[in-house]
Amino acid sequence: MKRTPGEISKMTERFEGAIRRAGIKLTPQRIAIYREVARTADHPDIETVFRNVRRKLPSVSLDTVYRTLGLFADLGLVMTVRPLGYRLRFDANTSPHHHFVCTRCGATLDFEYREFDTLRIPAAASALGRVESRHVEFRGLCASCAPGPARSKGKSAKRTNGTRSHRP
Amino acid sequence: MKRTPGEISKMTERFEGAIRRAGIKLTPQRIAIYREVARTADHPDIETVFRNVRRKLPSVSLDTVYRTLGLFADLGLVMTVRPLGYRLRFDANTSPHHHFVCTRCGATLDFEYREFDTLRIPAAASALGRVESRHVEFRGLCASCAPGPARSKGKSAKRTNGTRSHRP
């Protein structure tokens, strides 16, 4: 799920422009955190971003990661994704896309859905308020959880539907 | 957003049948929790369910509410909804519907979207796994947050996009 160096620098460039336009400081922490999120397309959670950024900047605090990703979300530089019950995740991909969430392992996968993007907003929804963004989430078993591995007890059986196991 | 007594008893009836078919116990706690979630359509969070159920059963524990709603979700009796950053919420409405989430006040409103329900699943998504459920989320400002009230500083300004304010 790695992005190419070319993609990353293009994204970073846009990022720096956005920060400047917003009139806020371009700090090494912000750059490192953005680059970490932009590096791959696999929806890292806060903990992961924190851990990886620390390898470059050993002194960054967890608070800074929360604060910074929240800022990026407000600026529209990253999308927030809720893999339903697991940790809050961020995605540097801000082009219109949607998510497939595996209900077993929690994998969150992007896909495009042009037919949906161009679908009209139903009156039932516009009556509720001004729709500013739209997002589809499919839930199901991902390819690696679905058919073959009838085994796999513990590890891959993380709950990801926002609940936990009702103890037997 | 109240449901009528008629709706509620019909739902409760189905609920009791489902519990029996699942071969698990029909306890007063489970009944009270289900009825509380079925009572309205406004997506209560755990805390709210807990508080209201306690008025009927003063001894229920928070753990029981978590456990029980998780069980219901597994049985398909409630849907889990992530209003993006706020508390996990549950919805007893299991008929196909979608959500409008207010990015200011966190209100989570249902709407139907037949055109989407009948849209074909794109190949890009079915390649990722077997799609078992599909859900649309619109984000924006709800009717009461949108135009008029230019005031309202603190209270109604809860962040609901999974982030928090970057302190100035």
Next chain:
DNA sequence: TTCTTAATTAGTAAATATTCCTATTTATCG
């Protein structure tokens, strides 16, 4: 009905996740 038993719960402790507070550092601009 009473008995038996495995499931369920209450209550509390513990683990996670997120946010707040403040002294210190630093990017930006003149």
Next chain:
DNA sequence: CGATAAATAGGAATATTTACTAATTAAGAA
């Protein structure tokens, strides 16, 4: 270079969710 408002680190404080265990109880058998 300064000045200064913004941003950060570090740790404390909250909030949320889960785990543990003794006691209770629903459901089925007798």
